[in-house]
Amino acid sequence: MTDTSPFKVEKKDHIARLTFNRPEKRNTMGFSFFSELVSLFKDFDQDPAVRAVVIKAEGPCFTAGLDLKETASLFVKGDTAARENLRLKILELQESMNVIERCRKPVIAAAHSHCIGGGVDLLCACDIRFAAADTIFSIRETRIAIIADLGTLQRLPTIIGQGWFRELALSGRDFTAREALQMGFITRLCRDRQELYDKALELAEQIADCAPLTVQGVKDVINYSRDNGVYPGLAYVAQKNSAILLSEDLTEAMTAFMGKRKPLFQGK
Numbered sequence: 001m002t003d004t005s006p007f008k009v010e011k012k013d014h015i016a017r018l019t020f021n022r023p024e025k026r027n028t029m030g031f032s033f034f035s036e037l038v039s040l041f042k043d044f045d046q047d048p049a050v051r052a053v054v055i056k057a058e059g060p061c062f063t064a065g066l067d068l069k070e071t072a073s074l075f076v077k078g079d080t081a082a083r084e085n086l087r088l089k090i091l092e093l094q095e096s097m098n099v100i101e102r103c104r105k106p107v108i109a110a111a112h113s114h115c116i117g118g119g120v121d122l123l124c125a126c127d128i129r130f131a132a133a134d135t136i137f138s139i140r141e142t143r144i145a146i147i148a149d150l151g152t153l154q155r156l157p158t159i160i161g162q163g164w165f166r167e168l169a170l171s172g173r174d175f176t177a178r179e180a181l182q183m184g185f186i187t188r189l190c191r192d193r194q195e196l197y198d199k200a201l202e203l204a205e206q207i208a209d210c211a212p213l214t215v216q217g218v219k220d221v222i223n224y225s226r227d228n229g230v231y232p233g234l235a236y237v238a239q240k241n242s243a244i245l246l247s248e249d250l251t252e253a254m255t256a257f258m259g260k261r262k263p264l265f266q267g268k
Contacts, residue, residue, distance in 0.1 A: 023059020
């Protein structure tokens with residue numbers, strides 16, 4: 001992390017707190033934003049001390065989406081070679097969202113004010129989404145002649161269903177936090193930013209208190225079953241459980257239950 005990084009990171013009590021820290025630019029997403037996300041989530045995934053991740057933002061809004069000034073070079077007309085380079089760049093940027101979904105640790109997003117364009121892509125890749133009551137969302141790309149290409153069109157319909165999804169994606173209209181709660185995009189609507197962060201950390205702590213290998217296995221099985229279907233998912237979870245049911249954490253869980261105490265899981 002550098003002084004000019006668009007992020008702040010704090011690891012405490014098995015929770016990684018990732019904060020967007022470019023408030024003067026409305027936390028817009030530039031090239032360093034995307035590249036650093038990849039390295040940060042690889043670190044969270046590999047760090048055994050991290051059991052959950054909370055994403056939040058400094059400043060007046062969660063994110064206003066893509067930094068169009070910084071990334072203007074992507075939209076310059078060119079020949080066939082330029083178009084191929086653009087395709088490869090889009091695939092590279094997609095990876096910054098993919099690493100969030102692939103991170104074995106559950107990721108909770110806590111959005112406030114505006115969460116636009118790429119911000120919706122990012123939230124779709126998270127496991128759980130909370131929002132403050134003032135939050136406005138939009139798949140804004142549709143309104144500026146761009147097809148959303150970082151994951152919203154692939155992930156959002158599995159979260160909220162085709163009906164709501166098609167309305168939002170085809171119109172690019174703003175939708176409120178209350179609408180987001182109604183359609184199931186977020187699971188918690190909070191009065192203000194303080195309650196938002198308190199509730200996100202509270203849930204992260206509950207997750208971190210569980211056996212980490214089990215939590216990671218649950219996330220893995222959820223994603224696999226979503227992408228492959230019921231019966232392949234059942235076969236996969238049988239294999240997964242056969243690998244971890246003999247863990248030290250299971251012994252600790254049983255011992256703690258018998259002793260009427262809180263278990264202390266080590267991830268072994």
